[in-house]
Amino acid sequence: MKDITRRDFLKVSGTAAATTALASCGIKDDNADGEVDYMGHHDGPVPTDKMTYRTNPKQGDKVSLLGYGWMRLPNTKDEDGRDIIDQEQVNRLCKYALDHGVNYFDTSPAYCRGKSEESLGIALEASGYKRSDYFIATKMSNFSPSQYEFEEGKAMFERSLEYLKTDYIDYLLLHSIGGGGMNPVHQRYLDNGLLDWLVEQREAGRIRNLGFSFHGDVAVFDWAMAHHEEYHWDFVQIQANYVDWNNEEDKGRSGKYLYDELVKRKIPVVIMEPLLGGRLSKVPDHVVAHFKQRKPEDSVASWAFRYIGSKPAVLTVLSGMTYMEHLEDNLRTYSPLEPLTEEEQQWLEGETATLIKSYPTIDCNDCNYCMPCPYGLNIPAIFVHYNKCVNKGNVPESQQAANYAKARRAFLIGYDRSVPKLRQANHCIQCRECIPHCPQQIDIPREMQRIDSFVEKLKQGTL
Amino acid sequence: MLKKIRLTFAIIFWVLITWLLLDFTGTAQAYLGWMAKIQFIPALLALNIGALLFVVTLTLLLGRIYCSVICPLGVMQDFIAWLRRKKNKYNFSPAKNTLRYTVLVIACASLALGVAWLGGLIFPYSTYGRIVSTIFAPLYKLANNGLAAISEHYDSYAFYEVEVWLKSVAALIIALLTLGIIAVLAWKNGRTWCNTICPVGTLLGLISKQSFLKINIDADKCKNCHKCERNCKAACIDLDTHTVDYSRCVVCGNCLDECKFDALKLTSSPSTPSSCSQKADEGRRAVLTGVALLAGTAIAKAQAKVEPKTTDGGLADIVKKKKTRREKLITPPGSLSIRNLRSHCTACQLCIDACPNDVLRPSSSLDRFMQPEVSFEKGYCRPECTRCSEVCPTSAIHPVTVEQRTAIQVGHAVWTRDLCVPVKDEKPCGLCARKCPAGAIQMVPLHAGVHQDGWRWRDADGQEIPRDKVLLIPVINEEKCIGCGACENLCPSSPISAIYVEGHEVHKEI
Numbered sequence: 013m014k015d016i017t018r019r020d021f022l023k024v025s026g027t028a029a030a031t032t033a034l035a036s037c038g039i040k041d042d043n044a045d046g047e048v049d050y051m052g053h054h055d056g057p058v059p060t061d062k063m064t065y066r067t068n069p070k071q072g073d074k075v076s077l078l079g080y081g082w083m084r085l086p087n088t089k090d091e092d093g094r095d096i097i098d099q100e101q102v103n104r105l106c107k108y109a110l111d112h113g114v115n116y117f118d119t120s121p122a123y124c125r126g127k128s129e130e131s132l133g134i135a136l137e138a139s140g141y142k143r144s145d146y147f148i149a150t151k152m153s154n155f156s157p158s159q160y161e162f163e164e165g166k167a168m169f170e171r172s173l174e175y176l177k178t179d180y181i182d183y184l185l186l187h188s189i190g191g192g193g194m195n196p197v198h199q200r201y202l203d204n205g206l207l208d209w210l211v212e213q214r215e216a217g218r219i220r221n222l223g224f225s226f227h228g229d230v231a232v233f234d235w236a237m238a239h240h241e242e243y244h245w246d247f248v249q250i251q252a253n254y255v256d257w258n259n260e261e262d263k264g265r266s267g268k269y270l271y272d273e274l275v276k277r278k279i280p281v282v283i284m285e286p287l288l289g290g291r292l293s294k295v296p297d298h299v300v301a302h303f304k305q306r307k308p309e310d311s312v313a314s315w316a317f318r319y320i321g322s323k324p325a326v327l328t329v330l331s332g333m334t335y336m337e338h339l340e341d342n343l344r345t346y347s348p349l350e351p352l353t354e355e356e357q358q359w360l361e362g363e364t365a366t367l368i369k370s371y372p373t374i375d376c377n378d379c380n381y382c383m384p385c386p387y388g389l390n391i392p393a394i395f396v397h398y399n400k401c402v403n404k405g406n407v408p409e410s411q412q413a414a415n416y417a418k419a420r421r422a423f424l425i426g427y428d429r430s431v432p433k434l435r436q437a438n439h440c441i442q443c444r445e446c447i448p449h450c451p452q453q454i455d456i457p458r459e460m461q462r463i464d465s466f467v468e469k470l471k472q473g474t475l
Numbered sequence: 476m477l478k479k480i481r482l483t484f485a486i487i488f489w490v491l492i493t494w495l496l497l498d499f500t501g502t503a504q505a506y507l508g509w510m511a512k513i514q515f516i517p518a519l520l521a522l523n524i525g526a527l528l529f530v531v532t533l534t535l536l537l538g539r540i541y542c543s544v545i546c547p548l549g550v551m552q553d554f555i556a557w558l559r560r561k562k563n564k565y566n567f568s569p570a571k572n573t574l575r576y577t578v579l580v581i582a583c584a585s586l587a588l589g590v591a592w593l594g595g596l597i598f599p600y601s602t603y604g605r606i607v608s609t610i611f612a613p614l615y616k617l618a619n620n621g622l623a624a625i626s627e628h629y630d631s632y633a634f635y636e637v638e639v640w641l642k643s644v645a646a647l648i649i650a651l652l653t654l655g656i657i658a659v660l661a662w663k664n665g666r667t668w669c670n671t672i673c674p675v676g677t678l679l680g681l682i683s684k685q686s687f688l689k690i691n692i693d694a695d696k697c698k699n700c701h702k703c704e705r706n707c708k709a710a711c712i713d714l715d716t717h718t719v720d721y722s723r724c725v726v727c728g729n730c731l732d733e734c735k736f737d738a739l740k741l742t743s744s745p746s747t748p749s750s751c752s753q754k755a756d757e758g759r760r761a762v763l764t765g766v767a768l769l770a771g772t773a774i775a776k777a778q779a780k781v782e783p784k785t786t787d788g789g790l791a792d793i794v795k796k797k798k799t800r801r802e803k804l805i806t807p808p809g810s811l812s813i814r815n816l817r818s819h820c821t822a823c824q825l826c827i828d829a830c831p832n833d834v835l836r837p838s839s840s841l842d843r844f845m846q847p848e849v850s851f852e853k854g855y856c857r858p859e860c861t862r863c864s865e866v867c868p869t870s871a872i873h874p875v876t877v878e879q880r881t882a883i884q885v886g887h888a889v890w891t892r893d894l895c896v897p898v899k900d901e902k903p904c905g906l907c908a909r910k911c912p913a914g915a916i917q918m919v920p921l922h923a924g925v926h927q928d929g930w931r932w933r934d935a936d937g938q939e940i941p942r943d944k945v946l947l948i949p950v951i952n953e954e955k956c957i958g959c960g961a962c963e964n965l966c967p968s969s970p971i972s973a974i975y976v977e978g979h980e981v982h983k984e985i
Contacts, residue, residue: 083787121786122785122786122787123787124786125787126785156784156785158785380787380789383789383790384789384790385791386784387967388792388793428635429636438910438965439965440906441903441904441967442909443903444903471857471859472859473859
């Protein structure tokens with residue numbers, strides 16, 4: 013009986029509850045307080061003490077398999093109608109996560125218009141937990157050439173400590189190396205001596221683990237691996253998921269390649285973007301059915317989390333949980349993790365990945381690294397709308413398409429709703445300032461032109 | 476009976492024509508566009524012979540029934556008068572003929588002299604159009620936006636949001652003033668406006684004097700109770716002499732209903748003892764009215780600045796565009812020339828309200844007051860759109876097809892060097908050239924000697940320049956430019972665009 017998994021247990025008890033409910037229907041209520049649990053087994057209370065933990069061998073950190081990415085925070089509006097972080101809700105999410113076993117929080121000086129670290133500092137303090145109860149990860153996010161100076165980098169680190177109300181960082185990352193090849197790495201960390209200084213801070217105990225996050229050019233990853241002896245990366249953060257696990261066109265995207273290289277060197281792996289910014293949960297209806305047919309009670313997202321969490325070298329899986337419901341769902345998935353079977357793994361990497369890739373969505377994870385666009389465009393909103401329409405079948409190929417009139421209306425009206433007119437793709441001047449910022453290497457200006465020309469064809473009726 | 480039929484038609488006409496003026500989706504235009512085109516002044520300006528013949532014939536047959544049924548301003552006044560639930564509120568008053576004919580002469584002169592907007596201030600259809608478009612259409616759109624928000628919430632595309640903005644303070648003030656004056660007159664004395672000011676009323680009054688069917692009072696049957704006179708909103712029944720001023724009677728039928736002694740009748744000749752039975756007579760009248768109205772229907776059917784980016788997320792501020800100062804006015808495709816628009820447009824605002832791209836707005840210039848003019852701060856004249864030309868009832872804007880419309884040159888683009896992004900910010904741009912639907916803009920190197928060598932760019936010394944560092948500026952082929960304003964509207968330079976359109980006095984096809 014001890015080997016029974018949480019899901020099995022819940023299923024059994026759920027069936028029992030349902031049977032009881034049916035039997036009592038219309039006759040009498042057995043429950044003392046007169047309430048019947050109609051919600052079934054899946055939406056029972058989220059367990060507080062079942063979280064799966066992984067151990068970082070370096071200092072024995074017991075890290076929760078679910079890590080909280082502090083990037084996609086809920087927003088509210090200030091008096092001028094601008095987005096600001098909804099700190100009250102953020103505090104609730106933080107406390108709830110801690111109460112349910114999450115102990116790894118990942119932020120950056122660049123996230124959320126530069127307000128993420130401060131918000132995390134406030135939320136952690138408000139939670140009432142001790143500093144030793146959780147781990148903080150933040151980054152050296154010196155993206156702009158104006159921040160390449162050594163002093164700028166140093167000041168950035170000191171500011172992080174201040175905002176996070178602490179005197180040490182558990183996990184510090186060189187933020188997103190790989191974009192634009194080795195040049196930026198030299199300019200940001202090597203030539204100015206910043207990386208050497210960070211190594212010193214590690215020795216001084218102000219940084220407990222030093223690592224990097226990687227997107228893009230695999231040559232940079234290979235360089236970092238080749239210099240492992242020199243820098244002793246304590247962990248590395250990569251993007252990995254079942255769709256791109258065996259990506260053969262681009263090794264920099266192939267989770268398997270990156271993961272195996274890290275395992276070879278016994279470096280713990282932190283996973284980011286397990287859902288590709290929602291692209292692996294907001295899927296077309298018949299893909300939803302494809303998942304639900306196997307496990308009707310499990311969310312589509314849970315498959316992505318179980319997939320990547322089943323890799324033994326993964327220390328934690330980061331998720332930017334905007335809503336309480338996301339947090340609850342992910343907590344259930346990892347409290348405790350039910351590892352994938354061999355067959356399930358093949359099913360995800362094989363037919364499921366092929367099915368998802370058959371929809372020509374744009375690889376945007378809605379991370380907002382490209383923003384703000386100096387010409388006022390809302391780039392991620394344009395991509396999110398486009399992808400939504402791709403998944404809903406509202407991107408007709410020609411006027412002969414069966415649902416052309418309906419799809420056209422949905423695309424155009426939805427476009428104006430999702431993106432104000434002055435922030436739409438037709439305002440892109442092709443200045444290319446966004447290109448180095450995109451972790452997914454999207455040729456944003458080209459996509460803007462493509463989407464705009466599609467919109468023009470819809471409007472002019474020349475598709 | 477006659478009153479009921481008249482009322483039914485009047486309500487149908489009024490509601491539909493009001494919807495036509497309010498509707499911004501183009502749906503109403505497809506079915507109801509003819510309702511605007513049979514209005515007297517629009518038909519006159521458009522030289523719509525069919526519609527003019529219909530109105531004149533109708534008046535010769537039934538008197539000024541046009542004023543009671545087809546004219547939305549007339550029905551609006553009846554509605555306002557009806558709101559004041561009071562019986563016996565009117566009295567006979569003599570016609571103010573000097574005033575009436577003076578106004579008629581001035582109105583005719585304004586058309587003859589090509590300043591149609593002046594007459595447009597009092598022409599009934601344009602007055603009503605202005606009231607609806609400037610006062611009620613914004614409210615209608617706000618209500619629509621409420622529904623759009625709800626339908627967005629339910630992920631439905633049944634309604635979409637439209638922008639509500641004040642297009643002209645002057646037009647709003649004029650509309651509020653005319654509505655105020657007409658409402659007070661209607662509340663107090665019924666059809667005073669129609670019978671003293673309205674030039675269409677005066678003109679049709681001249682015709683209706685000769686009409687076949689008229690209200691006649693049988694002095695023998697009349698008991699001089701004055702009920703008919705007290706309920707005549709046109710104040711045209713003089714019971715002391717038992718006569719009706721047919722130039723002012725709008726054949727509303729109120730008097731017929733009021734008379735308990737059967738002394739008033741709509742007949743072809745002054746009252747003599749009737750040979751037909753009363754019932755048959757009434758029935759024939761009703762049929763006649765209905766047929767006439769239906770026949771009428773059938774005839775009518777024939778930019779931005781930000782600090783260096785160091786953090787992620789957020790939106791750059793957008794500087795709103797300012798109204799461009801132009802040497803020459805731009806008028807919509809189909810309007811032929813500034814002169815044609817000026818002499819044919821009664822400033823009814825129908826096109827301005829219908830423009831889905833927020834390009835048209837009422838002019839504040841005195842020689843073309845409240846007539847539409849084109850500007851591109853909020854949008855541009857999109858190549859697939861011909862809406863203004865479809866809705867115009869007066870031929871101030873002639874109907875054009877999409878193909879014709881994209882070949883009509885209404886103006887040409889002009890470049891302002893100092894504001895252009897490649898010059899000012901030394902950044903590549905070229906948005907105007909990419910978005911020009913006429914292909915009239917090309918990009919050429921800013922600096923002398925820069926040239927293309929196969930796929931590469933080289934400077935004067937032959938040194939290669941990376942593609943994204945080549946600064947190109949737009950040059951305009953004025954012969955191909957149609958003046959649609961895409962370049963001006965989308966230009967990243969804000970609040971003043973680096974490229975803008977100057978209008979042409981006379982349009983031409985390219």
